Amino acid sequence: MKCIRSRIEKAIERGDIHCNIRCEYHPCHFKGQNCSFCYCPFYPCNDVDLGKFIVSGNEHVWDCSQCLFVHRNDVVAYSFSKFKELGITKAEDRRIHDVLSDAKKRFFRTGKTLVVLDATPYIWKSITAVAMCRILARKGYLVSPFKSQNMILNSRVTMDGDEISAIQYLQSRACCLKNITSDINPILLKPNDDHTSQVIVEGKSFGNYDIESYYNNFIPSHGMKVIKKSIELLKKKYDYIIVDSEIFLTKMDANKNVINMCIAEMIDANCIITVNAEFGDPLVYVTNIINLIPEKYRKMIKGFIISNIREKIDNIKLNIKLLESVTGIPIIGVVPYIKNNFFNGDPEYFKNIDTQGTGTWKIAVIRLPKMSNFTDLDPLMLEDVTIKYIKDGGDLDNADAIIIPDTENTLADLDWMKEMGIFEIIKKKAGIIPIIGICGGYQMMSTKLYNFDGVENRGPSEYDGLALFDMEVALNAEKIIKRDFGKIRIGCHGAIEGYESHTAKILKNNEASLFCLQAITGKRDEGSVKESLKIFGTHLHGIFEKPSFRQYFISTINKNADLNVASKDFSDVENDNIDKIADEFEGAIDINKLMNILNGEE
Secondary structure, X not given: OHHHHHHHXXXXXXXXXOOOOOOOOOOXXXXXOOOOOOXXXXXXXXXXXXXXXXXXXXXXXXXXXXXXXXXXXXXXXXXHHHHHHHOOOOOOXXXXXXXXXXXXXXXXXXXXXXXXXXXXXXXXXXXXHHHHHHHHHHOOOOEEEEOOEEEOOOEEEOOOOOEEEHHHHHHHHHOOEOOOOHHHOOEEEEEOOOOEEEEEEOOEEEEEEEHHHHHHHHHHHXXXXXXXXXXXXXXXXXXXXXXXXXXXXOOOOHHHOOOOHHHHHHHOOEEEEEEEHHHOOHHHHHHHHHHHOOHHHHOOEEEEEEEEEOOOHHHHHHHHHHHHHHHOOOEEEEEEOOOOOOOOOOHHHHHOOOEEOOOOEEEEEEOOOOEEOHHHHHHHHHOOEEEEEEOOHHHHXXXXXXXXXXXXXXXXXXXXXXXXXXXHHXXXXXXXXXXXXXXXXXXXXXXXXXXXXXXXXXXXXXXXXXXXXXXXXXXXXXXXXXXXXXXXXXXXXXEEEEEEEEOOEEEEEOOEOOEEXXXXXXXXXXXXXXXXXXXXXXXXXXXXOOHHHHHHHHHHHOOOOOOOOOOOOHHHHHHHHHHHHHHHHHHHEOHHHHHHHHOOOX
């Protein structure tokens, strides 16, 4: 503590430095943060709005790791002025806590919430939420996304090792946040089959539930509590919370409904409805939706945003006036068509496409029935490739490379590949074209897969894999969820970063490792490679996001590929695309009306 007190006293003497962009950890919380107090002078404040007690060892320790209050410019400026006025120079000065008390009275506010709903199919309300998050973040507000419950096979892992929906992870990036927590998506459902889902609560697996037990048992007893807790925590930390939700209504009891407009009612939030004009006449969609919404919910809708308009805005002004006249709700923005190459986080999107990209090299991705984490493939769109989603073995004839993606049910999809003839064709392609398996796809490449408890598939306990690696895998072990950093063991030995989310345990692996990862406990090997045969496998998601491995993989297809060509980190490209979408929205909507709706003034 003596060292920390010394640092605090140096900070008091130094004064307000605003952002310390030279710090290797900047920004450690959010873009634009005030870095003057790297160590909080008010610790431990014991204020339940700013932190909580946790058990560490046998002691209760004050944890304020998620507090952002001391990194706000107004709080820092006021604190320094009071320190100077009172002559406070020492960290032990008891008057410091009086300064915090005064600062909290002046600057602490409960965050406002806005629910973004959709009147049309596809994920456009999620993209609208991305735009809203970035617009507000660029204005200097602290903003967070939120989705009470998301059912999707596309997840990401936070730095704390919590699993959340990929689209909420993206929205948090739009907020320019670094300290992402599971509070932004407290419940994540990952379907195991047509009847049951794995329920992930606050980032950790909570068990498997069928529909009846989920809504009758889990939601009333635990689900509702964790949702309310998460939104309340977010409201204490942020100025605004942008809630991504569905508009559809059900006859479900209120104490079991944790999605759609029931959430807006629960958190007392205004709503806006987005309409994607690509799906037809916005006037038809909106009037039909409004007529279906009960009056008690209808009054919560404060505006519409019409998006993806391909014609001139002047041509639809009459329709806009008619829409406002019929509904009594204003149109706060008409957004022109936006080409979206990367933010296709909805599984429904992939049901309607067979091909992505128009590049030279044809990469065949096996379209597994239970395919998950398909955003692993998005960074490949930065290269000269065409991705073909394959459901028939004959479609592999012209492939330049094969990717076996992740799946939520490895054994069921392995059986499917055998039935479709894809299994044998992949084996014949081994050594001829590059083949890579990711997570569940990697497990399929082993010699044997063991299903001892029969949870994943109600069949035999032992399965034959593709035998591309001399490796044996046991499924349904303790779930591993964590972020990983390290280097590639082949090619340029460049940096790799990603995350793991699986329940497999490798019992035997006689292959060379693909990556060397750096863990807290030391270095460890991960993945498998037969470099001469161009066969790769890993449990790591996000392997194509850094340019090093992505370019190496392309070089195994194209021998003339220049590995020294500068290529962007996918996160930079993703950030640029967030800015472009936010620019389009900001230029097309009435910001004053939006802010009034956010602040409850409409």
